[in-house]
Amino acid sequence: MTGLTADSLVLKRGGATLLDDLSLSLGATGSVAVIGPNGAGKSTLLKVLAGIEKPLSGIVRVGDRDLVSLSSATRARTVGFLPQYFDPHWDLTVQELVRLGAERSDHLTVDAVDKVIDTFELAGLGRRRWSTLSGGERARVLLATVLVVDPPVLLADEPAASLDIRHRLDVIETLTRRGVDRLSVVVVHDLDLAFRFFERVIVMDHGRIVADAPADALFDDPRLDAVFKVRFERLKTPDGPLLRATKDRP
């Protein structure tokens, strides 16, 4: 099974501590939201877990293997990474992008490409170039490109942050649905989406994990207010939990 564990990760850059002795254990399945204020180290954590950045010290394990001992091809197939910003330099077509994603796996059939194009409703967009796509279309193409090899672990860095609410829901639902039989870790800025859709929520601040619990258990935790430096009014609606923030008077 392909769980993901991190042991005492430390990462410093230019005098700033981005990850401060952070340890974490994630099972082979589940949908996990990572939340926290700006600069908490969420994106850095994701990049280290994906093997894109090297920690100063500490170990990331995929299953029972050290991430750095994996060949880069195996790593690329095992851990999928959705970046916060994606802007390919060359104006490729949708089909070309998905095929590049598929080349991470050497035994992928044409069927897999067709299937993912089907799943993300890209059939009509195949020959369109990236520059001509809307934000929602781009998000779908990026998902298709990363998910075409069906990686057991998916790390997503707020891929939906700039989308309108409809497309944001689409993306979040796609990501959490993967958590049923795979591991899906997503940095989420919209706290309501984090508590409504994800099974487990990890709260980060100053490069450390402040809280890590099932979403419904964490919802009432006062540490949320402390980390985000606001007062949350907690509303439970039939459609899910809602957080309304007000600034503390100084």
Added chain:
Amino acid sequence: MHTWLALGLALVLAIVVGACAGHDWATPADLIRAALGDQALRSRLLVDWRIPRVLAAALVGGLLGLGGVVFQGVFRNPLAEPYLLGSAGGAALGATVALLVPLAMPQSILLPLLAFAGAWGATVLVIGISRVSGAVDAAGMLLAGVAVAAILGALRSFLMLALSDETVSLQVVLSWVLGGVQTPTWPVLGLLTLISAGCLGLTLLLAGRLDILGLGETMAVAFGLNVTRFIAIAVLAGSVVVAAAVAFGGLVAFVGLAAPHIARWMVGPLHRPLLPASALVGAIIVTLADAIARAALPPAEIPLGLVTAVAGGPFFIMLLARRLRT
């Protein structure tokens, strides 16, 4: 398919035009007669001098087209060109030494050899400097390239001042720097053909990884590419290609910049089709430019680099403007 046919036909046409052009114009019929083994002086001149020169021009252009694609792919910058990392300065220094320093080797061998060594050596030096200083990213490499180019340029100026005792030598050096395809013997042309085929194969090996690199460095790493190592490998390979072009054609301006752009408009940005397409476009441009260089001001010959810049510049701007409007 249509695009490839058109490119192939255009190259054949360019070669025929190039072979006809000169201060003594030939007709296609003359070419056929010469190719069939006619022993008249005019036919022999065509076979021994003009046709090898035209084919060499095409190959040099093809090499520049390949080199341009590699450098634009590595630096992901539309303004990147093959001479970026010191190879022009290195080649010019090597050629200056070959032309001005009396060494115990015939100049016809020494000149391409030292030009090649200078071009490739300069790029290796740039990569070495950026590694030692820890600036292994594209920006660090570009800065190291600028510094190395400045140093090599100064060295060359010093050599030119110190070693030339008559103005003729200086003019020889200057005209080499401005580019010009040497007329090769048929065996040398065979060697150049082999080198060009090798360069095409070498760059095609990089194609898939250049595509991945084009997704941006973060995505490239996430897709399993060792970005730092690949950039060094690609630059070393690209500079071999450029050094080969320089050794046989001098410093031909502009083709390595323009050919990849034109080819991208025709076949798209994926590198597997782009590399051969850019080679074809480069070959067409240099073949035609070389024809102009030989035929425009008879009996003198205009340096090829001047022709490619003067004729190619406006043409490229026109294409760019048309592209931006659509």
